Amino acid sequence: MNKEQLQNEWLKEEKVAHIKGWDFSHLQDRYVEEDQLPWDFYAVIKKYLTSDMQLLDMETGGGEFLLSLNHPKNMTSAIEGYKPNVDYCRKILLPLGIDFKEADGEDVLPFTDQKFDIITNRHGNYNVSELRRVLKNNGLFMTQQVGAENDRELVELLLSKNIELPFPNQYLKIKEKELRDNHFEIIESGEVFQPIKFYDVGALVWFARIIEWEFVGFSVESCLENLYNAQRILEEKGVIEGKIHRFYIVARKKD
Secondary structure: OOHHHHHHHHHHHHHOOOOOOOOOHHHOOOEEEOOOOOOOHHHHHHHHOOOOOOEEEEOOOOOHHHHHOOOOHHHEEEEEOOHHHHHHHHHHOHHHOOEEEEOOOOOOOOOOOOOEEEEEEEOOOOOHHHHHHHEEEEEEEEEEEEOOOOOHHHHHHHOOOOOOOOOOOOOHHHHHHHHHHOOEEEEEEEEEEEEEEEOOHHHHHHHHHHOOOOOOOOOOOOOHHHHHHHHHHHHHHOOEEEEEEEEEEEEEEOO
16 A cells, blocks of 8 residues: 555544443454463452452443452442443443442542452552552452553654653552552562564554553654554564553552
8 A cells, every 4th residue: 555545544543443341352363462461360359359348340441351250249349430431331330230430540439438348450540548448457459550661662653762651650669669658568469561563553553542541642643654664664574563561469458
């Protein structure tokens, strides 16, 4: 394809860049993210979670991961702050009997003190003082987080090498210290960098529009020359590569 045809294809990807929940099926067979982490966050949670525990899932997305835990619905609560997902969760979670409320993870949580035995958080924001407030004594907080350097090579490819890290404190050691300083005990944790690969630039365009908090200000028109450069890399190497950055923590609230 010539440059004009490429631009038109990328503009189409930009236009359709919308998701419900956290559904990346649009990119099936067009990219690979190494999601086989050294830990299995689902298995980590199930190791501690029992059916008699009051569970809160923070920033639940579309509730997909929460529902996979198959926890008793009358013992399950969830929050989500992203408006398209909020509407989706109301349709999916509330009819099941799950106590769903609209809230961002950094907000004051809309729950009473010491309500929960366990709080899970997969790739969402959280406020440590609010965790302490709503967790019971000896309650557990479990989080898997996206690290500060996630997709960094891709951001620099499409935007600029001079772009500051949007979340510079997203490192395991920093987050562990924050929890310890607030009277949590770290039970287990881990951190890893692993590959992410794109096999067409249109897929990368769609991805960048969805992950707007990393690719701040990205659009096809404003980043067109960088996209042409990405196309050249793809034609030379057959792939556009970057790295994901992940870490996880299991922490217990101490008295």
